[in-house]
Amino acid sequence: MRLHEYQAKDVFADAGVPTPPSALATTVDEAVEHAEEIGYPVAVKAQVHVGGRGKAGGIKLVENAEEAREAADAILGMDLKGYHVDKVLVEGAVDFKNELYVGITMDRGEGKPVAMVSTQGGVNIEEVAAENPEAIAREHIDPAFGMHPYQARKAVYDAGVPKAVARDVASVLTTLYDLWENNDASDAEINPLMITEDDEVIAADAVLNVDDDALFRHPDLAEMEDEAAEDALEAKANEYGFDYVRLDGNVGIIGNGAGLVMTTLDLVDYYGGKPANFLDIGGGAKAERVVNALDMVFSDDNVDAVVFNIFGGITRGDEVAKGINEALGQFDEIPKPVVVRLAGTNAEEGREILNDELVTVEETLEGAVQRTVEYAEDEQ
């Protein structure tokens, strides 16, 4: 789960990371009011889950009330890379001489957390990592002990952070690690961490992504989830408990197991179609889950045909077939053609149970995908 910048900043500030004065606004008047209180110059920043907000026009620096009004008016309600902006963070602008990057993430290759520091802050750190990897100092951390203070100092020295602020930056890094651990984060980043003319360090941005699998022990963070920030269908999938990703094609895909669903997407592409979604209904296939899955895919207007691919392991094919019949029986009219492929345990019995008037039955995965792609083309 991704926190918004203003939410992450609250967490960071509570942990002791220096942040600029800021306030959240949902209306233009509110934004101007906050700007007046904070004092100019201020930055007006769109609160949406997209990278590169500045370049896309989602961050504006303003010098007076008139400019603040103009900026808030332009940003509130705008569509930023497909996301609707309904809140802005109004924040005191920092006069800086350097911009650093500090971050903590899980290095999956090593199976350990890694702290990263770079003097090339303020830009996309993934580009720095790709083009100039030595510009990022890395220090792996033993998750059983946490970050030793010397490790923070070492990373800061290795990165070439100016001596005058090294101690303060190391302190921010240690704090960042602690909050990363305490909040079960997958990533905690400050980019940029600004150094002012007076050698103060201030976090001008804050990224905190929390491990979805650990949210059960952080109810406070779970409550911060902003469902309005999600795609409507993805929010619905959350409610149903499905793993769902919306894509831009017209072939709806439902299956069980992440690897097999990904493979079904790949095959749709291989046979010339375009996947509309990834939808993993997981183990078992009770009628209710089948109904919900079909409801999800049918409510995507882009979908022209649906492939339902279930490999019955422990789940038996005849049970799945009954679920599909029951699910489709609830529709007066099947809105889009559905192709079903059942394999594995009791697949044959399942195929016999399926109602040919409601669905097209195919025996092989390849056959089912090709048939669905044809249907999708015909519907267009």
Add this chain to the structure above:
Amino acid sequence: MSILVDEDTRVVVQGITGGEGKFHTEQMIEYGTNVVAGTSPGKGGQEVAGVPVYDTVEEAVEAEDADASVVFVPPAFAADAIFEALDTDLDLVVAITEGIPTQDMAKVNKRLDEVDTRLQGPNCPGIITPGESKLGILPGNIFSEGNVGLVSRSGTLTYQVVDSLTQRGIGQTTAIGIGGDPIIGTSFIDALELFENDPDTDAVVMCGEIGGEDEEEAAAYIAEHMDTPVAGFIAGRTAPPGKRMGHAGAIVSGSGTGTAASKIDALNDAGVPVGDTPEEVADDVEDLL
């Protein structure tokens, strides 16, 4: 021959009194797995499916001389269950549980460096040596005895590929699901090394997916250390960057690492054919044999 498990493997089921644990214990016993004990704190002295239940793994291992455990404990308590198993002298711990917090697994991973026990998973379907033993949730009926080893990050994709092989009369020595999480105990390389050293495995199928660099590292290992031929498959060619495709580990990062293309190229460079479809993988295996 086989790798890691056979008909003599004595198995403890951790979390045997839960719904999943009980159901799959029955399924495992029906398949022929030698399930000798179960554990569930506070439920010692009971029996599940005719199997004695103990309060702790240590008691179970000592009383029943067990070699391996299967973990069906819910995610909030699963890391603790794995630590408990690693503190005994079991050879193998198979963690089926999906959804264990990644930071918990980082701590487990650290512990693995200090013990001799092997962890497989988590978030995996388990391991099966057809005709002998299965630990986990794999559907036994689609597997058949033979000479092809299989290692995969995904459950149902494994079944799909195994089904294609079995229908062509190609059986398996052992199939191992290593799990779809970012931090796992047994890697592709670990499994490939075991198959390379198994005289009865004549070819290996490796099913990877997007995310991380394990497949690339495995490709380098195959090129340098393996005589046994390998056929590959990579799921997630059409996955967009930044979106988690079900598995916590299946994500292409914004900087473009972990892509299917990079994995397929690495495998091809190592002389491994990578099928476009699961049926093509079966074709490749036929050619390799």
